[in-house]
Amino acid sequence: MPKxxxxxxxxxxxxxxTGSLKDYEKAGGYQALQKVxxxxxxxxxxxxxxxxxxxxxxxxGVATGGEWTFLPKDYxxxxxxxxxxxxxxxxxxxxxxxxxxxxxxxxxxxALACYAIGAExxxxxxxxxxxxxxxxxxxxxxxxxxAGYLGKNVLGSGATIQIHVHRGxxxxxxxxxxxxxxxxxxxxxQPRGKPxxxxxxxxxxxxxxxxxxxxxxxxxxIVNRGPEWFxxxxxxxxxxxxxxxxxxxxxxxxxxxxxxxxTTLRELIFEQAGGMRSDKPLKAIIPGGASAAFxxxxxxxxxxxxxxxxxxxxxxxxxxxTVMEEGTDMVWAALRLMEFFHHESCGKCSPCREGSSxxxxxxxxxxxxxxxxxxxxxxVQLCNNIAGRTVCAFGDAEVAPILSTLKYWRPEYExxxxxxxxxxxxxxxxxxxxx
Amino acid sequence: xxxEKHRTEIDEILSRYPVKRSALLPLLYLAQRxxxxxxxxxxxxxxxxxxxxxxQVYETATFYTMLNLKPVGKFHLQVCKSLMCALVGSDxxxxxxxKKLGIKVGETSKDGLFTLSKVECLGACxxxxxxxxxxxxxxxxxxxxxxxxxADLKRDGASALKTGPFMWPEPxxxxx
Ligand SMILES: Cc1cc2nc3c(=O)[nH]c(=O)nc-3n(C[C@H](O)[C@H](O)[C@H](O)COP(=O)(O)O)c2cc1C
Ligand code: SF4
Numbered sequence: 001m002p003k004x005x006x007x008x009x010x011x012x013x014x015x016x017x018t019g020s021l022k023d024y025e026k027a028g029g030y031q032a033l034q035k036v037x038x039x040x041x042x043x044x045x046x047x048x049x050x051x052x053x054x055x056x057x058x059x060x061g062v063a064t065g066g067e068w069t070f071l072p073k074d075y076x077x078x079x080x081x082x083x084x085x086x087x088x089x090x091x092x093x094x095x096x097x098x099x100x101x102x103x104x105x106x107x108x109x110x111a112l113a114c115y116a117i118g119a120e121x122x123x124x125x126x127x128x129x130x131x132x133x134x135x136x137x138x139x140x141x142x143x144x145x146x147a148g149y150l151g152k153n154v155l156g157s158g159a160t161i162q163i164h165v166h167r168g169x170x171x172x173x174x175x176x177x178x179x180x181x182x183x184x185x186x187x188x189x190q191p192r193g194k195p196x197x198x199x200x201x202x203x204x205x206x207x208x209x210x211x212x213x214x215x216x217x218x219x220x221x222i223v224n225r226g227p228e229w230f231x232x233x234x235x236x237x238x239x240x241x242x243x244x245x246x247x248x249x250x251x252x253x254x255x256x257x258x259x260x261x262x263t264t265l266r267e268l269i270f271e272q273a274g275g276m277r278s279d280k281p282l283k284a285i286i287p288g289g290a291s292a293a294f295x296x297x298x299x300x301x302x303x304x305x306x307x308x309x310x311x312x313x314x315x316x317x318x319x320x321x322t323v324m325e326e327g328t329d330m331v332w333a334a335l336r337l338m339e340f341f342h343h344e345s346c347g348k349c350s351p352c353r354e355g356s357s358x359x360x361x362x363x364x365x366x367x368x369x370x371x372x373x374x375x376x377x378x379x380v381q382l383c384n385n386i387a388g389r390t391v392c393a394f395g396d397a398e399v400a401p402i403l404s405t406l407k408y409w410r411p412e413y414e415x416x417x418x419x420x421x422x423x424x425x426x427x428x429x430x431x432x433x434x435x
Numbered sequence: 436x437x438x439e440k441h442r443t444e445i446d447e448i449l450s451r452y453p454v455k456r457s458a459l460l461p462l463l464y465l466a467q468r469x470x471x472x473x474x475x476x477x478x479x480x481x482x483x484x485x486x487x488x489x490x491q492v493y494e495t496a497t498f499y500t501m502l503n504l505k506p507v508g509k510f511h512l513q514v515c516k517s518l519m520c521a522l523v524g525s526d527x528x529x530x531x532x533x534k535k536l537g538i539k540v541g542e543t544s545k546d547g548l549f550t551l552s553k554v555e556c557l558g559a560c561x562x563x564x565x566x567x568x569x570x571x572x573x574x575x576x577x578x579x580x581x582x583x584x585x586a587d588l589k590r591d592g593a594s595a596l597k598t599g600p601f602m603w604p605e606p607x608x609x610x611x
Contacts, residue, residue, distance in 0.1 A: 013606045078453070090517045090556035093601075100600035128501045129557050131570040132599045164451045169460055169499035172555070186459030186485075188498040204454050248519040248560035255561045255603040290518070290556075320560065322519055336518040340555045 005233075007242055008217050009258045012101040019136070021143040024104035030149050032223035033111055038157030045116040049219065051227035053240035058084050058175070058212030059289065059318045060393075061306045068117050070199035071207045080203040081114050081122040082184065082210045086168060086175035088127055089289035090340060091320025094244040094256050095213035099126070099133045102217075103140035109216030111150060111161050112223060117209050120160040125180050128169040137165045172344035176392045177210040179346065190346045191392035214244060214319075235262030239305030243316075247273040249323040250280070259304075261316075266300040269323055280325040284408075288317025290337050291397030293404035294330075314404070330409040331416060334401045335363040341398035352395045355386040359402060371417045379406065437466060437480055445484070455485045459495055463502055472503040500554070508543040508550035510588050513567045516553045519560035528564040529553060531578055535585060548589065561603050571597035 011017050011027045024030070036045055050065030071079060083106070087095040099106055110122045126134050141163050144150045152160050166184055173179050174189040181203050183189035202208020218241060222230045231240045239261040245268055248254050252274030259268060265285060269275065276282055285295045287304070293314040295302065302312045309316045324333065342356040359382055365371050383399035390396075406413065438445060448461045462484065466477035473496060475489075482492045496502050503511075514520075514529050529551075533539055536549050543550040559565045562574035573584055573596055580596055587594035 012602060015607060019600065087558045088556065091519055091560050093558050093560050093562075093603075096558055097601050097603070101602050127558065128499075129567055132572070132601075136600060166451075166457075167460065167464065168501075169464070170501035171499065183460070184457060185454065186456035186495060188495055246561055248563070249522045253604055320519075322522070322560070324522060328522065333518055333522075336516075336521050340517050343555050 004242075004260050006258050007221050007233075008098065008102075008105070008214065008244060009256065011105065012097075017101075019100075019102050019104065019140075021104055021140070021147060024102065028224070029104050029220070030108055030144075030147075032220040033108055033115075033149060034155060036112065036223055037115060037155050037159060042116050042118055045112065045223070048227045049116065049222060052222045052230040053227075053237055054215065054218055054222060054230065055239070055306065056212055057214035057218075057243065057319065059089065059291070061316065064211065064215055067199070068113075068209055070197065071117055071209065072200060075207055078121065078204075078206050079117060079119040080206055080208040081110060081117060081119045082177075082180060082203060082208060083110050083122060083124040083216055084175060084177065084180060084210055084212045085124050085126040085130070085133070086180060087130070087213070088172040088175045088344075089291065089318040089320055090337070091246060091248055091286060091289045091322045092318040093246045093248075094319060096130060096133055097256055098213050098217050098244075099130070100136050103137050104144065105217050105220060106137075106213055107140055107144055107150070107163060109219040110163055111154070112219040113209065113211060113216055114161045115159060119209070120162060122161070122163045123166045123184060123203075124163065125166050125168060125174070125184055127174070128167050131167075134165050134167050141165065171346070172340070173346050173392065173394050176394060179392070180210065181208065188346075190348045191394075193391055234260040235303065235305040235308075238307055239316075243304065243319050245272075245304065246320045247323065248320065250277050250325040250328075251275065251323050252277050261305040262303045262308075264301050264303055265295075265321070268304060268321060269300070273323070276323070276325055278325065280327055282323065283326045283328055284324040284330065284333070284405075286314075286320070286322040286401075287312075288315045289320035290340060291315075291393075291400055292317045292320075293400045294333075294408060295404075296408050314400075329367075330405045330412050331363065331367050334405040335360070335367055337401040338363055338398070341394070345394065345398070349390045349395070351386045352390045352398065355382050356398055358382055359398075363402070366413060366416050366420075369416055369420045369423065371413075371420050373414070373417055373421075375417065376406065376410070376413055437462075437469065437477065438484070440469070441465060456487060456491075459485060459487070459492065460499070463492075463496055463499075467503060471509075472506045509548050510568050511550045511552065513552045513554045513557070515555070515557045515559070515563065515565055515567075517556040517560075519556065520563035520565060523563045525564040528566070528576055528581070531581055532566075535581065549585075559601075562598070562601075568594075568597075572599055572601075574598045 054064045056062045168174050174183045176191045178192035179189045198208040234241050242258050244258045257272040282297045306316050342360045345352045345356045347353045387396045387399045448458050462481045466473045478492045482489045540553050564576050565574040584594045
């Protein structure tokens, strides 16, 4: 059993815990809401969150409390909170567990955030495939409303907090916050140009905060135990708290592991997740979801915090850690991810829409042993023409798998191409032209 | 007509949003639940309900991969093919399904029961290979499990092998 304290997954790890309101209350649930509602000023709740050092768990790692302060002061009209439950970054499957196993922890977090920013309505934007999760949340919202934790005049404080569950309908990039807003408004889920930022003009053109499920689930604990306590966990000041890492791929025990930030990749893979599944050694690691650059066994001692992973040339991202054993074809792996990005590109910007298609075609050609050495240069050029030249961060994300596999495993690409060249030499001139 | 049959549900959906158009996805889902897919007639009716033009509804409906604009089999098998599942055998799983159902990816069986699709990541990367059948997830699939699921669905229309509420690893040591 782990030596560190488990926070977010604690309740659900108790035998017999069902995630019902009763169970959650028994475990101390909704005490944070009772502690602050009508008793602590909303701005002081925000200050608490700033002091805790909490940063977003959805991918970008933005300071949560700081982000809230960008909402216009003294704004009188409606404001919104959107809980980003799109969980669509390949390699990530933690929000699903938080919602299905302990939904009230998420709801209490949402209610606290609503109170802090002065939003009367929150929407949980849940990816369409999570049908069970959306039913569980619907039921939990009804329970919380009946108990007075949500609705009008919550706990006698006068505050109104309504939560609605809104199901998406399939596509990766709704996770991007402005695409999520478009989709929620009943439009095609394509990102908006920024500015304006959602904090000033978000859902229905109103000030809006968008936070990830895991980010919000931390709030009750920060309120209950104090920002100083939270700021002492993990690798403060920049990476305070725990993270739920989702381990997938060739390990003995894939799954969700909550550990303090700053723990090494080695400990996560070899202690928590039980090490490699067979006697084949480790070959590659993706440390933060499909948009994060691949790392190698030389990076096993990299600490899992925002700064250390970035220094190693990748990113902590969404916490999805994918492990690959020796024998995994890196060109194939890059292609699989590229096919995903090509499929999910929303088509708004040409570099992403067209570039992703060319990248897939070029990788397929190389993998099918029909490539040429120039193709490697083409790949890099295409990537450089996509990253940084698109409306949303999808463009930067989609080039990471190719650029990083080219960086560390270029000989694999070259070997495939050399085979192609060997074949080509035996072909008649006309046949060669077809390639 | 959706309105006659589902008036209260439609009203409840509309009440959640300050702007009508936000109810579009929930209403399209309602239409899909009703008929298995979304017909042009349903889209026209929804347009009327939300004061949108039919092309506005069509524009949105065609963007979303989970909305079927054509009829599909009674059971829609969607297998995740993204890297994380591929590392643990999703290609093999697709092969089994094609063989057992006698259809290729993208096809529907002659009896109209099964449609097989390959899809991108469904957010179950630690428990692959996996597939979604209609509303339910089926994870950590083996050939034996696939046989049981298909038999269950044919016989009872449902299978106890569906998974969730999700937690992995399970708190008291892994079980199948
Ligand atoms: C292409 C793309 C996909 C994203 N997908 C998700 C997602 O599935 N879930 C999520 O919480 N954030 C996702 N994000 C990040 C969100 O845009 C946003 O930063 C996040 O929801 C903010 O919440 P946080 O500060 O609590 O992390 C995505 C970003 C991009 C560019
Ligand atoms: S970068 Fe890609 S996903 Fe993002 S807006 Fe442009 S086309 Fe759409």
